[in-house]
Amino acid sequence: MRTSIRGGDLISLADVSREAIVEVLDVAESFVEVNQRSIKKVPTLKGRVVASLFYEESTRTRLSFETAAKRLSADVLSLAVASSSVKKGESLRDTISTITALGIDAVVMRHMASGAPWQVSRVVPTVRVINAGDGQHQHPTQGLLDAFTIRQVLAERAGSRGSETGSEIFHGLRILIVGDIRHSRVARSDISAYQALGATVTVCAPPTLLPTDVASWGVDVATDFDDALAKADVVGLLRLQVERGSGAFVPSLREFTSLYGLTAERERLLPPHALVMHPGPMNRGVEVDSSVADGSHAVIERQVANGVPVRMAVLYLTVAGGEGDL
Amino acid sequence: MSTFIIRGGTVVHSTSSERADVLVRDGRIIEVGTNIEGASATEIDALGCVVGPAFVDLHAHLREPGNEAAETIESGARAGAVGGYGAVVAMPNTTPTIDSAAVVGYVYERARHAVIDVAVAGAITMGREGKNLAPMAEMAALGVRLFTDDGNGVQHGGVMRRALRYSSALGVRLAQHCEMDDLAGSGVMNDGPLAARLGLAGRSALAEEIMVMRDIELVRASGGRLHFLHLSTRRSVELVIAAKAEGLDVTCEVAPHHFTLSEDQCASFDPVFKVHPPLRSTADVQGLRAAVARGDIDAVATDHAPHTPESKDGTFDDAPPGMLGLETAAALTWEAVNGDPQMFFNVLSRGPARVAQLRAGELGVRRVAHGGEVAAGEDASLVIFDPTTSWTVDRRTLQSRALNTPFHDRVLTGYVRGTIVGEPVWLNGEFR
Numbered sequence: 001m002r003t004s005i006r007g008g009d010l011i012s013l014a015d016v017s018r019e020a021i022v023e024v025l026d027v028a029e030s031f032v033e034v035n036q037r038s039i040k041k042v043p044t045l046k047g048r049v050v051a052s053l054f055y056e057e058s059t060r061t062r063l064s065f066e067t068a069a070k071r072l073s074a075d076v077l078s079l080a081v082a083s084s085s086v087k088k089g090e091s092l093r094d095t096i097s098t099i100t101a102l103g104i105d106a107v108v109m110r111h112m113a114s115g116a117p118w119q120v121s122r123v124v125p126t127v128r129v130i131n132a133g134d135g136q137h138q139h140p141t142q143g144l145l146d147a148f149t150i151r152q153v154l155a156e157r158a159g160s161r162g163s164e165t166g167s168e169i170f171h172g173l174r175i176l177i178v179g180d181i182r183h184s185r186v187a188r189s190d191i192s193a194y195q196a197l198g199a200t201v202t203v204c205a206p207p208t209l210l211p212t213d214v215a216s217w218g219v220d221v222a223t224d225f226d227d228a229l230a231k232a233d234v235v236g237l238l239r240l241q242v243e244r245g246s247g248a249f250v251p252s253l254r255e256f257t258s259l260y261g262l263t264a265e266r267e268r269l270l271p272p273h274a275l276v277m278h279p280g281p282m283n284r285g286v287e288v289d290s291s292v293a294d295g296s297h298a299v300i301e302r303q304v305a306n307g308v309p310v311r312m313a314v315l316y317l318t319v320a321g322g323e324g325d326l
Numbered sequence: 327m328s329t330f331i332i333r334g335g336t337v338v339h340s341t342s343s344e345r346a347d348v349l350v351r352d353g354r355i356i357e358v359g360t361n362i363e364g365a366s367a368t369e370i371d372a373l374g375c376v377v378g379p380a381f382v383d384l385h386a387h388l389r390e391p392g393n394e395a396a397e398t399i400e401s402g403a404r405a406g407a408v409g410g411y412g413a414v415v416a417m418p419n420t421t422p423t424i425d426s427a428a429v430v431g432y433v434y435e436r437a438r439h440a441v442i443d444v445a446v447a448g449a450i451t452m453g454r455e456g457k458n459l460a461p462m463a464e465m466a467a468l469g470v471r472l473f474t475d476d477g478n479g480v481q482h483g484g485v486m487r488r489a490l491r492y493s494s495a496l497g498v499r500l501a502q503h504c505e506m507d508d509l510a511g512s513g514v515m516n517d518g519p520l521a522a523r524l525g526l527a528g529r530s531a532l533a534e535e536i537m538v539m540r541d542i543e544l545v546r547a548s549g550g551r552l553h554f555l556h557l558s559t560r561r562s563v564e565l566v567i568a569a570k571a572e573g574l575d576v577t578c579e580v581a582p583h584h585f586t587l588s589e590d591q592c593a594s595f596d597p598v599f600k601v602h603p604p605l606r607s608t609a610d611v612q613g614l615r616a617a618v619a620r621g622d623i624d625a626v627a628t629d630h631a632p633h634t635p636e637s638k639d640g641t642f643d644d645a646p647p648g649m650l651g652l653e654t655a656a657a658l659t660w661e662a663v664n665g666d667p668q669m670f671f672n673v674l675s676r677g678p679a680r681v682a683q684l685r686a687g688e689l690g691v692r693r694v695a696h697g698g699e700v701a702a703g704e705d706a707s708l709v710i711f712d713p714t715t716s717w718t719v720d721r722r723t724l725q726s727r728a729l730n731t732p733f734h735d736r737v738l739t740g741y742v743r744g745t746i747v748g749e750p751v752w753l754n755g756e757f758r
Contacts, residue, residue, distance in 0.1 A: 014523070092639070092640050092641060093639045093640070111641070112643075113640075113641030113642060113643040113644065114524055114525040114526050114595070114641075114642065114643070115524065115525075115526070115595025115641060115642050116595075116641045118594065118595040118596075119595065119640070119641060122596075134525070135525050135526070135643070136525030136526075136527075137524055137525030137526075138525070182522075185525060188523070188525060211519075211522030211523070212517060212518055212519055212521065212522040212528060213518065213519035213522065214519075214522065216519045217519075217523070
């Protein structure tokens with residue numbers, strides 16, 4: 001277990017300890033303030049080059065990372081995958097070597113293949129690698145910003161700041177993750193983060209959308225969705241990855257929604273204080289009704305907003321090693 | 327042809343071992359005994375070594391014709407010699423496929439100058455497409471004794487039944503790569519909790535076991551002889567043992583990587599550990615090891631599968647499956663049989679030579695018979711194996727053109743001092 005991500009890569013949350021996660025959340029909290037200033041920029045990464053390599057389509061994560069890097073005053077090199085030689089069969093290794101030759105300090109990468117960031121990390125050990133989502137493996141910054149959002153909202157309700165509570169708020173917190181867990185890198189990172197912080201995680205999905213032997217992950221498996229909702233402090237919904245063939249794992253979207261969709265009707269089963277989260281992009285009407293996504297339980301917009309400070313924190317800790325003014 | 331004496335080693339017979347010298351003249355064993363005199367003979371020191379029939383690999387991808395950048399018959403044969411092999415069976419998943427007498431002839435021609443004997447496996451179906459039978463009789467007439475679509479399993483039960491029935495009259499054996507495509511799917515590593523955690527698509531043990539079950543029933547129904555390639559699960563081996571006990575003519579092999587490495591290696595996402603069938607659970611690894619040690623399997627076979635560095639450079643998903651094996655198999659097998667010399671030569675030489683019918687020396691382009699006894703009158707296919715010397719695997723110094731050994735940087739105990747195919751071809755670290 002790594003006790004801090006300072007000066008290292010961030011590829012997975014599976015090997016990151018509670019204190020390392022709390023450190024990121026605390027640093028992110030100070031960056032929230034930076035983002036509220038009129039001049040939303042600090043000189044921390046001045047003169048450093050951060051390359052964003054998105055081998056897979058993404059708008060929000062990419063924008064969020066690039067914004068974070070720019071607010072830290074880094075130079076941002078953005079590889080437009082579609083127009084690069086990646087499409088012409090150039091290997092991952094060659095692309096990275098080329099990018100490295102330009103003297104970059106960090107790579108933020110998203111790739112359709114699980115483990116791709118490890119390959120890069122092996123080839124260029126001196127360049128910091130930050131995983132922005134690899135296949136069905138991990139999406140660590142999403143896991144961190146989800147944890148950050150939960151802590152932020154619950155601390156606010158208690159009239160304090162997240163950093164004052166450390167990981168206290170997560171002790172005994174009941175988090176329910178619903179839907180396409182099998183194909184979800186978000187679920188894997190969320191579960192790692194929540195468990196490290198001390199929460200109790202329950203998963204609920206059609207058996208075909210549960211990972212093999214998911215119980216070995218230390219999560220509870222709920223078979224009665226309605227019952228699980230009534231006991232949840234936080235409900236994490238997942239995008240049904242229809243574009244990746246997840247549709248074949250259930251008879252129909254309609255049946256999936258009727259059994260596992262967070263409909264307006266089911267929303268009433270939630271405890272009043274429960275939070276509803278979704279990493280986006282949402283299939284409105286499939287895993288969640290629009291009225292629920294926009295309703296009083298939802299903290300989905302907070303998640304989006306917290307993307308930038310959390311990613312600033314990750315870049316600050318990994319690339320600058322946590323050195324320099326905030 | 328030369329005369330030489332292998333002096334001072336432990337000669338391993340099928341049921342006993344003895345400290346003895348071996349006198350070889352003109353490719354034939356002349357005498358096995360103590361203190362053999364031979365003033366004009368070259369002396370080969372085998373002190374501390376076991377001397378037995380050279381190994382036979384049932385399963386080597388030599389990549390020629392078609393992918394000479396990864397391996398050639400010449401380089402693959404050198405890798406075999408260093409590994410103690412006197413003969414290897416070249417797999418037919420080349421480009422073009424070895425599915426006609428013409429391609430068999432081409433491989434024989436290329437193999438003529440190889441340092442060890444190269445036998446050929448032909449395809450069961452044209453282009454290994456699993457549809458139309460390849461001309462097995464035409465290839466059998468050239469000495470082909472093993473047929474396989476390896477790389478692919480024959481998916482269609484009707485085609486497999488027909489192939490078994492047709493081949494039953496030819497005195498040959500079919501060999502099946504057992505994986506049902508519909509169950510293996512797009513899996514890249516063993517299906518299970520680890521694959522789920524890593525977010526890699528799983529390749530189920532069921533894909534293998536169900537084809538083993540199906541094919542055992544097909545052999546029962548249609549006759550013919552069948553060899554199960556690279557079995558990777560304990561259950562598969564149990565199924566084959568039970569089928570043998572019923573008297574069905576089935577044989578099987580396991581690969582050193584399957585009884586040495588578990589799926590845990592895949593957690594590094596290093597594509598060098600990607601192979602089909604995949605590395606399995608620790609329980610399977612232990613089960614296979616026990617089966618090898620008990621003598622439940624007919625052969626240890628390498629599934630030597632060279633791939634160019636470029637092709638193994640990418641992601642785990644994209645990399646082609648397969649790993650090198652010829653130069654590391656002996657040491658790993660010695661360890662698996664717990665140093666039992668009879669078992670060692672049973673699984674590495676005598677068993678596979680029986681499966682591939684390499685005991686007779688007249689067919690194809692082979693120089694000598696393989697897998698026989700170390701006794702006067704037998705062909706000199708011999709290996710001198712030193713079970714106590716340790717060495718470090720270095721992918722850059724392997725004979726294979728490719729680098730994809732999963733054992734890079736590992737210290738192995740057991741070193742091949744000499745390989746003799748009529749003549750010494752590899753001796754004390756040098757080619758002759």
